[in-house]
Amino acid sequence: xxxxxxxxxxxxxxxxxxxxxxxxxxxxxxxxxxxxxxxxxxxxxxxxxxxxxxxxxxxxxxxxxxxxxxxxxxxxxxxxxxxxxxxxxxxxxxxxxxxxxxxxxxxxxxxxxxxxxxxxxxxxxxxxxxxxxxxxxxxxxxxxxxxxxxxxxxxxxxxxxxxxxxxxxxxxxxxxxxxxxxxxxxxxxxxxxxxxxxxxxxxxxxxxxxxxxxxxxxxxxxxxxxxxxxxxxxxxxxxxxxxxxxxxxxxxxxxxxxxxxxxxxxxxxxxxxxxxxxxxxxxxxxxxxxxxxxxxxxxxxxxxxxxxxxxxxxxxxxxxxxxxxxxxxxxxxxxxxxxxxxxxxxxxxxxxxxxxxxxxxxxxxxxxxxxxxxxxxxxxxxxxxxxxxxxxxxxxxxxxxxxxxxxxxxxxxxxxxxxxxxxxxxxxxxxxxxxxxxxxxxxxxxxxxxxxxxxxxxxxxxxxxxxxxxxxxxxxxxxxxxxxxxxxxxxxxxxxxxxxxxxxxxxxxxxxxxxxxxxxxxxxxxxxxxxxxxxxxxxxxxxxxxx
Numbered sequence: 001x002x003x004x005x006x007x008x009x010x011x012x013x014x015x016x017x018x019x020x021x022x023x024x025x026x027x028x029x030x031x032x033x034x035x036x037x038x039x040x041x042x043x044x045x046x047x048x049x050x051x052x053x054x055x056x057x058x059x060x061x062x063x064x065x066x067x068x069x070x071x072x073x074x075x076x077x078x079x080x081x082x083x084x085x086x087x088x089x090x091x092x093x094x095x096x097x098x099x100x101x102x103x104x105x106x107x108x109x110x111x112x113x114x115x116x117x118x119x120x121x122x123x124x125x126x127x128x129x130x131x132x133x134x135x136x137x138x139x140x141x142x143x144x145x146x147x148x149x150x151x152x153x154x155x156x157x158x159x160x161x162x163x164x165x166x167x168x169x170x171x172x173x174x175x176x177x178x179x180x181x182x183x184x185x186x187x188x189x190x191x192x193x194x195x196x197x198x199x200x201x202x203x204x205x206x207x208x209x210x211x212x213x214x215x216x217x218x219x220x221x222x223x224x225x226x227x228x229x230x231x232x233x234x235x236x237x238x239x240x241x242x243x244x245x246x247x248x249x250x251x252x253x254x255x256x257x258x259x260x261x262x263x264x265x266x267x268x269x270x271x272x273x274x275x276x277x278x279x280x281x282x283x284x285x286x287x288x289x290x291x292x293x294x295x296x297x298x299x300x301x302x303x304x305x306x307x308x309x310x311x312x313x314x315x316x317x318x319x320x321x322x323x324x325x326x327x328x329x330x331x332x333x334x335x336x337x338x339x340x341x342x343x344x345x346x347x348x349x350x351x352x353x354x355x356x357x358x359x360x361x362x363x364x365x366x367x368x369x370x371x372x373x374x375x376x377x378x379x380x381x382x383x384x385x386x387x388x389x390x391x392x393x394x395x396x397x398x399x400x401x402x403x404x405x406x407x408x409x410x411x412x413x414x415x416x417x418x419x420x421x422x423x424x425x426x427x428x429x430x431x432x433x434x435x436x437x438x439x440x441x442x443x444x445x446x447x448x449x450x451x452x453x454x455x456x457x458x459x460x461x462x463x464x465x466x467x468x469x470x471x472x473x474x475x476x477x478x479x480x481x482x483x484x485x486x487x488x489x490x491x492x493x494x495x496x497x498x499x500x501x502x503x504x505x506x507x508x509x510x511x512x513x514x515x516x517x518x519x520x521x522x523x524x525x526x527x528x529x530x531x532x533x534x535x536x537x538x539x540x541x542x543x544x545x546x547x
């Protein structure tokens with residue numbers, strides 16, 4: 001489906017004038033209308049209107065139907081069209097690689113092992129392989145932009161708030177994030193975090209608000225946000241009509257609280273509880289008089305977009321509060337002013353300096369989790385917005401590594417139903433298992449090596465965590481709870497791929513049960529990961545204040 005979506009967007013941007021991009025639906029024959037912000041539309045335009053694409057069409061290497069305006073009934077791409085579009089995804093991954101390297105080096109400054117491990121785990125992430133290179137999307141490119149922005153903000157946080165270097169990095173980070181919003185609007189969930197962090201860290205000097213810095217930040221961010229929209233607002237039928245239509249396309253609230261395949265979040269658990277409640281009410285109602293049955297509620301309360309918006313704001317509030325406090329403390333205490341007692345000698349000077357900006361990455365992870373858990377009509381792929389930044393934190397501590405492995409195990413498992421064809425079974429299972437094995441091995445090396453560097457010994461019984469508290473070392477990263485969780489996921493997978501298709505599906509019984517079991521199982525575990533990410537963020541903020 002997503003392949004057809006992007007093929008249609010290439011056709012729209014190649015053949016139609018700008019004024020019709022957000023209005024056209026091929027005379028009502030397609031549902032694959034343009035519903036990404038303007039910068040992504042211009043990205044599609046660049047792919048469909050360039051000398052290379054023109055040469056491929058002129059030389060008949062690429063068939064005309066690949067970029068033709070077609071209805072959904074006619075949307076059958078050729079093999080060369082599929083290869084052409086997949087090549088564009090491969091090329092766009094250059095931004096993911098650049099972002100992974102930049103963010104990893106920004107956070108793990110002076111620690112090549114940690115930087116290498118986090119970069120490798122991002123680039124080799126099976127979720128992005130499944131989503132982008134099999135299912136077909138451009139998530140890697142978008143997450144690469146997010147990583148570039150995070151890297152800039154981290155460098156700005158590490159520098160003194162009053163220095164010119166800090167100002168430049170903060171502005172570049174803000175501009176990159178603003179541009180990301182004009183590529184994919186769902187990253188708006190990180191907006192409050194960026195606002196509070198940059199407001200406190202960038203716009204205050206010596207405890208006093210700087211209107212000049214605020215104005216500069218507002219101009220840079222605002223212009224980056226507005227400029228991609230400007231060409232559309234200048235088109236007929238007018239500013240109001242164009243803007244209204246773009247907003248309708250970007251925020252289709254009529255689609256409902258959850259996607260057809262429930263994303264593994266709080267609302268999946270809520271809808272599951274609603275189904276259980278309805279079942280119980282029906283069973284109980286059969287034994288009650290008719291007048292009593294009429295007053296029984298038939299289900300839980302419907303959740304409106306405004307309710308989810310309120311829940312989301314409440315979910316983002318802890319990150320915003322911690323961001324303000326962390327930025328305040330980091331500005332009020334320089335490295336030379338930090339205490340150097342026995343409790344702080346566990347970490348090297350480089351380690352001390354590395355901890356200062358890492359709270360922001362913790363807050364990005366928690367905010368991304370909150371958006372995935374509480375936002376309206378979330379897709380299953382949105383968990384990648386938490387997994388990819390979390391990859392940067394994973395090599396820093398036992399706790400961070402375990403949270404990463406658990407989130408990957410659950411989040412990637414929730415993506416497996418997207419690849420439903422039998423010929424894809426071996427690939428999705430092998431890539432899932434191989435990543436967990438590789439990640440476990442690399443993180444065990446990274447966390448143990450970092451612990452030895454921190455203590456200056458060859459073996460230790462405990463380590464001080466970079467983003468959490470203190471945890472006793474045991475036999476590997478996987479705990480008994482993790483092994484039980486993996487066993488449950490294995491049983492769900494066997495039911496989903498073998499038991500249901502062989503015994504229930506032929507009879508047309510409970511066709512939605514495999515997806516429901518996947519969503520509810522993953523949602524239960526991911527809620528725990530969300531809470532854990534919040535605890536890590538809070539401890540990171542406290543450690544930042546102590547320094």
